[in-house]
Every structure is written in structure tokens, then in C-alpha cells.
Amino acid sequence: MAKYLLLKHYRGAPAAVNDVPMDQWTPEEISAHIQYMQDFAARLEKTGEFVDGQALAPEGRWVRYDGEGRPPVTDGPFAETKDLIAGWMVIDVDSYERAVDLAGELSAAPGAGGKPIHEWLEVRPFLSAPPTITE
Amino acid sequence: MDEALLRSLTPSVLSVLVRRGADFAAAEDAVQDALVEAVRVWPERPPRDPKGWLVTVAWRRFLDATRADAARRRREEAVDKEPTPGPAPTADDTLRLYFLCAHPSLTPSSAVALTLRAVGGLSTRQIAEAYLVPEATMAQRISRAKRTVSGVRFDQPGDVATVLRVLYLVFNEGYSGDVDLAAEAIRLTRQLAAVIDHPEVAGLLALMLLHHARRAARTAPDGSLVPLAEQDRARWDTEAIAEGVGILQGAxxxxxxxxxxxxxxxxxLHADAPTAGETDWVQIVEWYDELARLTDSPVVRLNRAVAVGEADGPRAGLAALAGLDDSLPRHCAVAAYLHERDGDLGTAARLYAEAARKAANLAERDHLTRQAARLNARFRH
Incomplete structure (x- = not known):
């Protein structure tokens, strides 16, 4: 009964084993990849472990407060600080081991040549509600 | 209408259906439907015999769902027009329902969900909201749990320890939404205590009551955690404490x-201390020793180190901490506290900050960050 974020992003981790950009795949390989992701989510719904899954547009704007009465400043995108978050899945599972197993399965999604991508996914625990009994 | 009272009838109504030969999964669905119907109908037309009403409606729903024969259904509805109470289920039926819903073949989260629905009478939506997952996910978790236990014979005896672990989880872990899970856990444990005479059931009920008694004092108006030593003890619920102590003494x-x-x-012992300073830490350490003998849990040894620090001074507490694995949750927070009490504020501040980074929940993280900030501010003056 703990929630984890399976985060697909490109910062800090080494390149995937099967590291071919998606636009170099065949259309069938792309379809197979998308099907794999959908099946994975559907399976987690059936096991009662799925919470949320979203994909993000590759680029966004940077926004910050610019003082009382002024519109927020927008800037970017900054190519040099690119930290592309491609998407995420939130799961609710009984153990950390289960979260790691599922992330491993998700990382096996097929890519170029129909072979698993072996991409690195980050597994981050959610901060939970505080327990009642602490002593 | 008292919804808790309505839901307290769930186990016996479900037992009646199972005794009449309905399979558990279908009977459970039918009882849920009957509860929903009761919430709709009872405010206008309260039944004379609430349980009999629920049994009749649930049984009819069960027949609707399992028999396509419309003519037969009409015949039975004519027979069942006047609600009749079913055969009186025994205390053993309720107990078996607890065993089934906490069956060892279920994962903890499945057992919790199934217990809250089949014993507690909560709806799937209420359970989903309490655990912050989509309703569809919770529905799948529950139906999967029902499939898992479908081969288990209802009349098999179970182990009360598995039931207690599930109830403990309901009490201790979960979010506070519309459903008060802590209060629900107390209600379910009380109901269990009524059908089985077991000192650990009484022990768990006492434990829940004693912690629940402090609830109002545990959080400040802004939602931040108030540690035990700083709680306003006038806000503790003395009635719940008295009940908890009485139950514990009996056990x-x-x-x-x-x-x-x-x-x-x-x-x-905490409840008994008029002020934090008057806490009988020596006796508390003795109880932790008992607890360590019973469970051999590293978390118990960690909490024991805190108690030793209070009973015999922070150096003794740090010595008790020294033998423990520092990857334990809250190890760092305990070390920070003991170092602060020992006067080593620099180490304490560093450890509080580290503990905040390792905290598993937001309220604790904020609390530990404030502790680090409090000490760091002193260095700047």
C-alpha cells in the first residue's frame, strides 16, 4: 500500500541499451511499442495497482513570478538545460520490490527491431500520510 | 440515518446469504446493493426490522443476479413481499467473515480493501477515496481478492493474528478523507472483540483507543505534527483513555x-502522565524489552532507544542506538533528537536535515525540517 512514480526522463541515467530515436523506428515498431504500454496499463488496472499514467509534450515554457501587479515572466525553452520528462505512471503496490519489478517490465517495452529498449526509469516513492502510531 | 449502525449489520446479513447457499463473491455484491438501497429508502421509510429488510433485499438482489428466470423471480418476490428476518447468524459467522477477508493468500492491500467492504460495508468508492486510487482500480482489487478466496471454505477456522494485522493497517495507514479510517478500524475491532474472547484482540482495541484519544492534540491548526511531548494533554480524550486502559487491564x-x-x-503509560516530564520512562523501557522479546522487530529497538534516552539520559540512548542498522526508517531522526538532548547541536542539526530528506511522509518531513531550521537559526545568533 505504497504509491510509486515510475518516471521516464532523461537526466543522470546512462543511455538505454537499445537507444534508437523513435522517428527511426518502423511504423509497426511504433505501434508495437504503444500497444505494449497500453497493455501494461490495462494489466495493472486488472490487478488493482494502477493509479495514473500520463505522457507529456516534449517542450514547455518556464514561468516565474515577476512582482506585484505584473504578469508572470515566461522564457525558454532552454535547450542547454533540457531535462525532458517524457511521461510517468503512478502505481499503488504492496512493496518496493513489486514497484521495481513493474518498472523493469515497463523498461522492456519494445523499440527498434522489436527488441526491448532497456531504458532507465526512475522509481520514486510518494510521501504518504503520517502513521497514527509512532512510538 | 445512522450509517455506522447500518453498516454494522453488514457481516450478519452477508452471513445469512452465505448460509443460505450463496457463494461469497455474489452474496457480497448483493449485500452492497442492499446497503445502497437502504441509504436511499430508509430516510423516507424506516424499516421496522432493519436487518430483516437488508436480508430480504440482498437475497432478492442475489437471485436477480444469479437467476435469469423472470417468472420464478416474480413468484419469489410475491412470497418475499413482507420482509422476514433470516436465520439468526451466530457470532462464529461474523468471525469467519473476518478470517476470510484477512486470508493469508491475500496481499495486505487486498485484505484491507476486502475487509472494509465485506465486513465494514463501505462502498468501493469510499475505499478508493480513502486510499487515493481510482475507483476502477479499487473495484478490480476487490473483485480479484474475492476470486482469490473463492476456493476457501467459509467454515474454516482462521488465525486471528492475520485479522489483527489487517485492522492495525486500517488504523495506522491511510488518508483522512470522508471516511475516518481510524474510527472505522476501531469499530471493526470492537465488533471483532464482541465475537471472540482473545487478549490480543482486546490489546489491539486498547491500543487504538489510546492513540485515537490523542488525535485532536496530534496536529496544530495549520496541519503540522505536534510531538507527544509538546501536545496539550487537556485535549486528550479522557473517556477513550479510560476505556482503553480498562480493556487493557482486563487483557x-x-x-x-x-x-x-x-x-x-x-x-x-503515556496517557497516564499528567505532563510529559512525569512520564514513567523506566516502566516504558521495560515494556519495550517485553515487546522486543515478543517481536524482535528493529523498529521496536529503535523506539526503545528513545525511551532509554529519556530514562537513563541521551548517552545511554545513543549507546542503545549504536547497535542498530542506520538504514531503518526514522533512525536518523532518533539520532538527531538524542544528539540534541546531549547538547551536540551541530550534529543534531545536520542529522535533522538528513532525516527530513529520508522522511516517508510530508508531515514528518516538514516537522524535521523545522527542527533543523530551529537549531541552525541558533548558530546564526
Whole structure:
């Protein structure tokens, strides 16, 4: 009964084993990849472990407060600080081991040549509600 | 309409259906439907015999769902027009329902969900909201749990320890939404205590009551955590404490000590202290020793180190901490506290900040960050 974020992003981790950009795949390989992701989510719904899954547009704007009465400043995108978050899945599972197993399965999604991508996914625990009994 | 009263009828209504030969999964669905119907109908037309009403409606729903024969259904509806109470289920039926819903073949989260629905009478939506997952996910979790236990014979005896672990989880872990899970856990444990005479069931009920008694004092108006030592003890619920202590004394008198009784005894000693300074830490350490013998849990040894630090001074606490794995949750927070008490504020500040980074929940993280900030501010003056 703990929630984890399976985060697909490109910062800090080494390149995937099967590291071919998606636009170099065949259309069938792309379809197979998308099907794999959908099946994975559907399976987690059936096991009662799925919470949320979203994909993000590759680029966004940077926004910050610019003082009382002024519109927020927008800037970017900054190519040099690119930290592309491609998407995420939130799961609710009984153990950390289960979260790691599922992330491993998700990382096996097929890519170029129909072979698993072996991409690195980050597994981050959610901060939970505080327990009642602490002593 | 008292919804808790309505839901308290769930186990016996479900037992009646199962005794009449309905399979557990279908019977459970039918009882849920009947509960929904009761919430709709009872405010206008309260039944004379609430349980009989629920049995009739649930049985009819069960027949609707399992028999396509419309003519037969009409015949039976004519027969069943006047609600009749079903055969009186025994206390054993309710107990078996607890065993089934906490069956060892279920994962903890499945057992919790199934218990809250089939024993507690909560709807799938309420359970989903309490655990912050989509309703569809919770529905799948519950139906999967029902499939898992479908081969288990209803009349098989179970192990009460598995039931207690599930109820403990409901009490201790979960979010506070519309459903008050802590209060629900107390209600379910009380109901269990009524059908089985077992000192650990009483111990868990006492433990829950004693912790629940502090609830109003545990959080500040802004939602931040208030540590035990700083709580306004005037806000503790003295009635709940008295009830918890009474139940615990009855259990301890049976001389069959278990972990929940020992934990409750520690909570009772805290409840007994008019001020934090008057806490009987020596006795608390003794109870932790008992608890460590019973469970051999590293978390118990960690909490024992805190108690030793209070009873014999921070150096003794740090010595007790030294032998423990520092990857334990809250190890760092305990070390920070003991170092602060020992006067080593620099180390304490560093450890509080580290503990905040390792905290598993937001309220604790904020609390530990404030502790680090409080000490760091002193260095700047």
C-alpha cells in the first residue's frame, strides 16, 4: 500500500541499451511499442495497482513570478538545460520490490527491431500520510 | 440515518446469504446493493426490522443476479413481499467473515480493501477515496481478492493474528478523507472483540483507543505534527483513555501477553502522565524489552532507544542506538533528537536535515525540517 512514480526522463541515467530515436523506428515498431504500454496499463488496472499514467509534450515554457501587479515572466525553452520528462505512471503496490519489478517490465517495452529498449526509469516513492502510531 | 449502525449489520446479513447457499463473491455484491438501497429508502421509510429488510433485499438482489428466470423471480418476490428476518447468524459467522477477508493468500492491500467492504460495508468508492486510487482500480482489487478466496471454505477456522494485522493497517495507514479510517478500524475491532474472547484482540482495541484519544492534540491548526511531548494533554480524550486502559487491564490480567497488549501498555503509560516530564520512562523501557522479546522487530529497538534516552539520559540512548542498522526508517531522526538532548547541536542539526530528506511522509518531513531550521537559526545568533 505504497504509491510509486515510475518516471521516464532523461537526466543522470546512462543511455538505454537499445537507444534508437523513435522517428527511426518502423511504423509497426511504433505501434508495437504503444500497444505494449497500453497493455501494461490495462494489466495493472486488472490487478488493482494502477493509479495514473500520463505522457507529456516534449517542450514547455518556464514561468516565474515577476512582482506585484505584473504578469508572470515566461522564457525558454532552454535547450542547454533540457531535462525532458517524457511521461510517468503512478502505481499503488504492496512493496518496493513489486514497484521495481513493474518498472523493469515497463523498461522492456519494445523499440527498434522489436527488441526491448532497456531504458532507465526512475522509481520514486510518494510521501504518504503520517502513521497514527509512532512510538 | 445512522450509517455506522447500518453498516454494522453488514457481516450478519452477508452471513445469512452465505448460509443460505450463496457463494461469497455474489452474496457480497448483493449485500452492497442492499446497503445502497437502504441509504436511499430508509430516510423516507424506516424499516421496522432493519436487518430483516437488508436480508430480504440482498437475497432478492442475489437471485436477480444469479437467476435469469423472470417468472420464478416474480413468484419469489410475491412470497418475499413482507420482509422476514433470516436465520439468526451466530457470532462464529461474523468471525469467519473476518478470517476470510484477512486470508493469508491475500496481499495486505487486498485484505484491507476486502475487509472494509465485506465486513465494514463501505462502498468501493469510499475505499478508493480513502486510499487515493481510482475507483476502477479499487473495484478490480476487490473483485480479484474475492476470486482469490473463492476456493476457501467459509467454515474454516482462521488465525486471528492475520485479522489483527489487517485492522492495525486500517488504523495506522491511510488518508483522512470522508471516511475516518481510524474510527472505522476501531469499530471493526470492537465488533471483532464482541465475537471472540482473545487478549490480543482486546490489546489491539486498547491500543487504538489510546492513540485515537490523542488525535485532536496530534496536529496544530495549520496541519503540522505536534510531538507527544509538546501536545496539550487537556485535549486528550479522557473517556477513550479510560476505556482503553480498562480493556487493557482486563487483557493483561489473562496473563497471555502479546505485542498489541505491550504496545497498548506503552500508550497507557503515556496517557497516564499528567505532563510529559512525569512520564514513567523506566516502566516504558521495560515494556519495550517485553515487546522486543515478543517481536524482535528493529523498529521496536529503535523506539526503545528513545525511551532509554529519556530514562537513563541521551548517552545511554545513543549507546542503545549504536547497535542498530542506520538504514531503518526514522533512525536518523532518533539520532538527531538524542544528539540534541546531549547538547551536540551541530550534529543534531545536520542529522535533522538528513532525516527530513529520508522522511516517508510530508508531515514528518516538514516537522524535521523545522527542527533543523530551529537549531541552525541558533548558530546564526
Amino acid at each position: 493483561l490480567a489473562r496473563d497471555r501477553l502479546g505485542e498489541f497488549q505491550a504496545q497498548a501498555a506503552i500508550a497507557a
